[in-house]
Amino acid sequence: MTLNLFYFLSFLGVLSALLVVFSKNPVHSVLYLIITFFVIAAHYVLLNAQFLAIVHIIVYAGAIMVLFLYVIMLLNLNQEAEPHKTNLIRFAATISSGLLLIILVGSLKGTDQMIAQTSSPVEVGLVKSLGRVLFKEFLLPFEISSVLLLAAMVGAVMLGKPDHIKK
């Protein structure tokens, strides 16, 4: 049952991810991307990580994708207004996404050993166990990532106030 569900969700995830890339209309792309995020959240539920699943939906589907949709609707992109891409840009995009693919494949290489390490899969996704792990074992990386987010926020505020910088 769980395995069939996993295959179904994976199929749905890959299909919607492909549709993100292949659909002509940018708004449709964003909507397919939202479906992809929901499928990923469903995968989290399959792994007993309900908290991660719902946070994933709130943050990605509920906030980030709304802003994506917001910007794309405001720009009102269509095929006539599409910016012209030179061959150099296409070449650079191909190389950089190829490099990303190599990194992803490389990071998947060591997963065989990782499965043996997870001990109690039922408890792993609950808020309490997640909080304990975050604030005990991974406190430093957690705080550093929050500083990173703060820096990004300050940067965005500075960019949003151009006349303030001139003075």
Add this chain to the structure above:
Amino acid sequence: MMSIFIFKVILVVAVFAISLFMAAYSTYAERKVAAFMQDRIGPDRAGPFGLLQPLADGLKLFMKEEIIPSVSNKFLFVLGPCLFMITALMTGVVIPWGDSLTFGGVEYKLQITDINIGILYVFGVVSIGVYGIMIGGWASNNKFSLLGAIRASAQMISYEIAMGFSIITLVMMTGTLSLKEISVFQSGGIDGHWNFWNVVYQPFSFLIFIICAFAECNRAPFDLPECETELVGGYHTEFSSMKLGLYLFAEYINMFISSAIISTLFFGGYNFPFMHDLGLDANIITILGTIALFTKIIFFIFFFMWIRWTIPRFRYDQLMNLGWKGLLPLSILNLVITGAVILYFNK
């Protein structure tokens, strides 16, 4: 086991029916409250006291001609109102509508499902609700609709943050995300356990939460997405017939659900004062508790209407200033103070 399954199915249908019923009669109540505030009579033609008015309105909306703009994306145009309605109806499953009834040794909980991330589920559904407005507004291919949709999305994202912060203080106090456990935490009685409602401990959280609830429901004074003096009809300008009906109706369901959540989080949910001291049968107390919950919900629905007919609409920059510069810093301050107090008393 089977009886519990059948009970859950009945409960799902009942919550669905009650949500629709409350929404339908909220439209009637809104017009009666408006009439009362403006010294008019209000609807009184359909049935005694105009009580059949919601049915007449529904029938009217169904009989209207259905218009889909030829330049719009038809699938998304239909999807928009459906999505808005579905997300409005989805939140009811985690709200505890009462304690538990016991028949023949089997306990029936008056809550469809008690998931351990109850509040976050509500937030997730609310944050998805904005897609109904955005997709509908964009698919209309109309400048006013698009502006309304964009306003709605910016407003909802801005107020979700302050709303989340105001809930975190409650989560810190109760140590749980489950709405049922938060209700139990507020259960009051004389002997041994004196628990006040959360609004006594967290008045600022309640204030911030209810202001944000007004903004999330697109209710006046924050109904900028459908501001008729600037945007014709806002995001539903191009919608007609029952598709418009779904948008209007879902707004009232949202109001009902947010009243239920405010009652559950801050006003004790199904608990009423001295409920354990009456010496009554547990089943009767449960039924009385459900009645108490619905009394609170109806009061908050009235409160929503009261505000709508009292305070004029905000300007959009005022709305954004209030959200980002007023409510967000206040809620963070409240969070810090709550944390400090909990740490000090080692609660």
